[in-house]
Amino acid sequence: MLLSSSYFKTRKLQDLVENQTSYSTDDACMHIFETHQKAQKVQLTFDNLVLASMIEGRKHMHRLDKSTYDFVPGETVIMPAERTMCIDFPDAQKSIPTRCLALELNKDQVSKVVHHLNETQGRLDGSLWQADFDHWHFKHDQAIQSLVQRLIFLFTENHPSKDFFVRNMIQELIIRLLQQANRENYLEIEKDKFKGIKRIEHVSKHIRTHLNSDLSIEKLSSLACMSSSHFYKTFKNETGLSPTQFINKVRVEKAMSLLRTTDMDLTEVYMACGFNNRSYFNRMFKRHYKRNPGEIKA
Template sequence: MQHNQLLKVLPFSSTKELNTLVENRRAFTLQHFELNIFETYEIERQVPLQFTDLVIINMIKGKKVMHLSDKIAFDYQPGETLLLPEYTRMKIDFPEAQLASPTQCTAITVAEEMIQDVVQQLNAFYPKQQEKSNWSFQLDKFHFSNNAELVALTNRLFEVSLSGNLHKEALANLVLKELLIRIMQIQGLLVLDENANTNNSEFAYLKRYIQENIAEKINVDKLCERAGMSKSSLCRAFRTELGVSPMEFVIRERIAYAKKILAQSKSVKTACFSAGFSDINYFVRLFKQREGITPGQYIMAG
């Protein structure tokens, strides 16, 4: 279980703006992307949808069931993002939508030239550490939970796109570029989580080292020694490719391990010390900050 970071609910359509009760659409078109806001006010199933560009989909309110080609149908909830390639065919169920409690979802379609510009700039000026590895979207990691940074950027993009700001095209492009980079970093973390045992990158090596020594004291100096990198090089690599600091990466691994111990032992104290935390109060505060609930609540929910 993980607490998903939620986006702000956008203003709903006025009565005059409603053309349909199923996937009513408002579009805000800018130079390199289009923000679409969809609202549904009644239960419906198998509603088809397709976009001609890569699309970032954000569930804001309510629930959908997504049917994508060659994939098992899945619930789509607030606090989650989808990244889908152009021409992906979708069929969508709205099992709970009603007039008094409509669903709200956004779809940001991104022009190919914007994507190429961001990817080329990253590969030219911030090449990845691993040889023969380039920046790109991991389209098999298309469904992920929001984090605080992703939420802040997406909310900012909405705010700029809906504003009457004289410079909104320029501002929106800057925010969108950062959002695309953040998504690639999140996907990089997901790939690392999945392939740490077979991946030979420095990050995978350090991840295995952290997991094998999770209860020990681990600091940046030890990570530098293991990776054979200077502190500045290591910190820059983590920030650039994964969007986190080395110690934030260690905390992620400790929290993930603590969740396993909580599920097995049902003991906050055992999970705390087994995961390498030395202070229970600090562990509880940190766990709640990252997961949205306390360790004790996590035990009860399990």
């Protein structure tokens, strides 16, 4: 992600660790933090739900359960209100700073979006959409990456309609986050996160366990006991991805796992994951990981 020229023109660099520049609208507040030297166990706490996205560099994050993980560009961490983040900056230096944005979301606006979804796009299983993002660390899809990038420019420019623009984009961002959280659940269905196998859940499990079989819309909609058009619409509403996008996501993630953990060559990997040709496999893999599969195997 990129920072706008207006940010660099107006920001004041006063602290070498987590120098803070803040922008606000009626519904949200965005902070950009810069760190120019190595540091450990830096703590941050916010009053609202926070979406933190890496712009440049690497942070090392500590969870409450004492597990740790690296936080890099192209990823987001969502933290509940009043939850302290503990952060290390192992690589930060003056010539290569670490930069991160923290978007504080107004609780009332999040509630309104969730209420709207429950009124207009009820979930297939009858359960309610809920904004329950308890310390959620995830990789951006293209839509969320684009939204976060656009929000950086909207907050930092001095446009008379900024509040209106930001409000609409945040509404879209919340909906896409809910869909991605739902999609993550489906991708991890084998971990028994669900108490029962419902139609879309049943299909997602079938996809994961039958990557080399017929995964056409006709076949999948039949498994869900729906018409093809209703299945397609319902699947995308529940997960934020079309069935084909979901299948490719599962396939390239399995391919990455095989490349890292086995001695299989590239042909064996893409065939094991259900791809029919090397060119399409390479294109889908690079779209998801921004790297060629051959780089992983090298």
